[in-house]
Amino acid sequence: MLKEDSFSVTQDCSDCPIRHRAVCARCESDELERLEDIKYYRRFEAGQTVIWSGDRMDFVGSVVSGIATLTQTMEDGRTQMVGLLLPSDFVGRPGRNTAAYDVVATTDMVMCCFRKAPFEDLMERTPHIAQRLLQMTLDELDAAREWMLVLGRKTAREKIASLLSIIARRDASLNFGGLDGPVTFDLPLTREAMADYLGLTLETVSRQVSALRKDGIITLEGKRHITVPDMSLLLEEAGDDTDGGMLV
Amino acid sequence: MLKEDSFSVTQDCSDCPIRHRAVCARCESDELERLEDIKYYRRFEAGQTVIWSGDRMDFVGSVVSGIATLTQTMEDGRTQMVGLLLPSDFVGRPGRNTAAYDVVATTDMVMCCFRKAPFEDLMERTPHIAQRLLQMTLDELDAAREWMLVLGRKTAREKIASLLSIIARRDASLNFGGLDGPVTFDLPLTREAMADYLGLTLETVSRQVSALRKDGIITLEGKRHITVPDMSLLLEEAGDDTDGGMLV
DNA sequence: GTCCGGTCTTGATCTGTGTCAAAGCTGACT
DNA sequence: AGTCAGCTTTGACACAGATCAAGACCGGAC
Numbered sequence: 001m002l003k004e005d006s007f008s009v010t011q012d013c014s015d016c017p018i019r020h021r022a023v024c025a026r027c028e029s030d031e032l033e034r035l036e037d038i039k040y041y042r043r044f045e046a047g048q049t050v051i052w053s054g055d056r057m058d059f060v061g062s063v064v065s066g067i068a069t070l071t072q073t074m075e076d077g078r079t080q081m082v083g084l085l086l087p088s089d090f091v092g093r094p095g096r097n098t099a100a101y102d103v104v105a106t107t108d109m110v111m112c113c114f115r116k117a118p119f120e121d122l123m124e125r126t127p128h129i130a131q132r133l134l135q136m137t138l139d140e141l142d143a144a145r146e147w148m149l150v151l152g153r154k155t156a157r158e159k160i161a162s163l164l165s166i167i168a169r170r171d172a173s174l175n176f177g178g179l180d181g182p183v184t185f186d187l188p189l190t191r192e193a194m195a196d197y198l199g200l201t202l203e204t205v206s207r208q209v210s211a212l213r214k215d216g217i218i219t220l221e222g223k224r225h226i227t228v229p230d231m232s233l234l235l236e237e238a239g240d241d242t243d244g245g246m247l248v
Numbered sequence: 249m250l251k252e253d254s255f256s257v258t259q260d261c262s263d264c265p266i267r268h269r270a271v272c273a274r275c276e277s278d279e280l281e282r283l284e285d286i287k288y289y290r291r292f293e294a295g296q297t298v299i300w301s302g303d304r305m306d307f308v309g310s311v312v313s314g315i316a317t318l319t320q321t322m323e324d325g326r327t328q329m330v331g332l333l334l335p336s337d338f339v340g341r342p343g344r345n346t347a348a349y350d351v352v353a354t355t356d357m358v359m360c361c362f363r364k365a366p367f368e369d370l371m372e373r374t375p376h377i378a379q380r381l382l383q384m385t386l387d388e389l390d391a392a393r394e395w396m397l398v399l400g401r402k403t404a405r406e407k408i409a410s411l412l413s414i415i416a417r418r419d420a421s422l423n424f425g426g427l428d429g430p431v432t433f434d435l436p437l438t439r440e441a442m443a444d445y446l447g448l449t450l451e452t453v454s455r456q457v458s459a460l461r462k463d464g465i466i467t468l469e470g471k472r473h474i475t476v477p478d479m480s481l482l483l484e485e486a487g488d489d490t491d492g493g494m495l496v
Numbered sequence: 497g498t499c500c501g502g503t504c505t506t507g508a509t510c511t512g513t514g515t516c517a518a519a520g521c522t523g524a525c526t
Numbered sequence: 527a528g529t530c531a532g533c534t535t536t537g538a539c540a541c542a543g544a545t546c547a548a549g550a551c552c553g554g555a556c
Contacts, residue, residue: 152447
C-alpha cells in the first residue's frame with residue numbers, strides 16, 4: 001500500500017502546469033469532470049520507495065514534476081531499473097504491480113481517486129479513457145521491449161548513448177524544443193542509477209560517458225549538465241538510426 | 249499487413265481444443281456471440297515472418313498450437329527476442345506493433361475479426377472483454393520487466409535456468425501437470441533462438457546447458473527433450489526463488 | 497575556512513562471455 | 527546404404543566489462 005505518511009497534499013489540481021499524456025484535471029477537464037471525483041496534488045520526497053513490489057495500486061496519477069524510477073530486485077541485491085517516470089508520465093494500474101517505485105527527486109503528481117475502484121470506474125464509465133489507458137500500457141510495453149534490445153544486445157557505449165538520447169528527446173519534447181540544433185539537458189540520474197538502468201556498473205558508465213565526451217559526441221558542464229551538439233551523432237552511437245520514440 | 253497468402257483457413261472455431269486466456273469462441277461463447285463476427289482458424293507455417301515490425305494489427309487472436317516469437321532487430325543484424333507466443337497466448341493490439349512475429353513451428357490460431365476496427369468494437373461493445381485485454385497487456389508488461397532483470401543482471405547460467413523454468417512452468421500449466429515431481433518437456437527452441445532470447449551466443453547457451461546437465465540440474469534425451477528432476481533446484485539456479493509466474 | 501560524505505573518475509587486473517574454428521550428431525533425401 | 531545440411535558440441539583464444547582500489551571533486555555542516 002501507499003505509505004500514507006510519506007507525502008502530503010499540497011494544492012488543488014486546478015493549476016496543473018503541464019499537459020499530461022494521461023488523465024489530468026486541466027487538460028482533460030471535460031472527460032474527468034464527469035467522474036465527479038477528487039483530483040489533487042501529492043508530493044513525494046526524494047529517496048523514498050513509495051510503492052513496493054507487490055503493492056496494490058488503488059489510484060491513477062500523472063507526474064507533474066520530479067523523477068521516479070521503477071526497479072526490479074533479486075534476493076541477492078542485484079537490481080535492474082525497468083522504467084523511468086518523468087513529467088507527463090502516467091502511473092496506476094489495476095491489480096498488483098511487480099516493481100518498486102523509488103523517488104529520485106521531489107516529485108509532484110496529480111492523483112485521481114474514484115468513489116469505486118479506479119479501474120472499474122474507468123472501464124465502465126469512460127470507455128474512451130479506458131482506451132487511452134490501454135494505448136499507454138501498450139506504449140510502455142513497446143518501450144520495455146525496445147529496452148530489452150538495449151539490455152540484451154548493445155555494447156556499453158551504445159547503451160549510454162541510448163539512454164542519453166532518450167532523456168534528451170523526452171526533455172526536448174517537454175520543453176517544446178527541437179532536436180535539430182544542439183540539445184542541452186540536466187541528467188536526472190546518478191552514475192549508479194544509470195548503471196542500474198543499463199545493466200552495467202557505475203565505473204563502466206563513468207568511463208563511457210568520459211569516452212563520449214572525449215570523442216566530442218557530448219559536452220559536460222559539471223557532472224550532470226549535458227549538451228549534445230548533434231543529436232544524429234548520438235543516435236548513431238546508440239546504434240539507433242531510427243529516430244522514432246523509444247522508452248517510457 | 250498480414251501476408252494474406254501465408255496462411256489458410258483450416259476449420260471452424262467450434263471445436264477449439266484448449267482453453268484460451270483471451271477471447272475464444274468456445275470458452276467465451278456468451279461474450280463473443282454478441283459480437284456476431286467471424287471466428288475462424290488460421291494456420292501459419294514454420295519459418296515465416298507473419299507480421300513485420302511497423303505493421304498495423306487488424307485482428308485479435310489466440311494461439312491454439314505451435315510456437316512463434318516476437319523479435320526486435322538492429323540495422324546491423326543483431327536481434328533480440330522480446331516475447332514468446334505459446335498455446336493460450338493472445339495476439340493483437342490497436343495500432344502498430346514494433347516487433348516482428350516469426351513462426352517457429354506450425355502454429356494454429358483462433359482469429360476473431362470484427363465488422364468495425366477490432367479494438368473500437370472491443371472497447372465500445374464489450375467493456376468487460378476490454379478490461380481483460382488491458383489486464384493481459386499489463387501481464388505482458390510485467391513479464392517484459394521481469395525479463396529486463398534477466399537480460400540486465402543475470403549470468404549466462406542463470407539466464408538458461410530462467411528460460412527453462414519458464415518453459416517448464418508454461419508446459420506444466422497447459423498439461424495440467426504439477427511442478428512437485430520431475431517435470432518433462434520438449435524444448436521448442438533451437439540453441440540459436442534461446443541465445444536470441446537470452447542475449448547470449450549459441451555457443452554459450454550450449455555450454456551452459458551442458459553444464460546444467462553435468463551438475464544434475466536437468467537431464468537430456470536427444471537435444472531437445474528435457475527432464476527436470478527437481479524444479480526447486482532449477483529455480484535456485486535461476487536466482488529466482490519466488491515461484492511466481494514469469495514472462496509471457 | 498575545515499571537515500566530511502556522497503559522487504565521480506581513473507587505473508590495474510581479473511573473468512565471463514564472445515569469437516573463431518573444427519568436428520560430431522541426426523534426420524531427410526537420393 | 528551414402529551424403530548432405532542443419533543443428534549442436536567442444537576447444538583455444540581475445541576482449542569487453544566487472545571488480546578492486548585509490549584518489550579527485552563538490553557541496554553542505556560546522
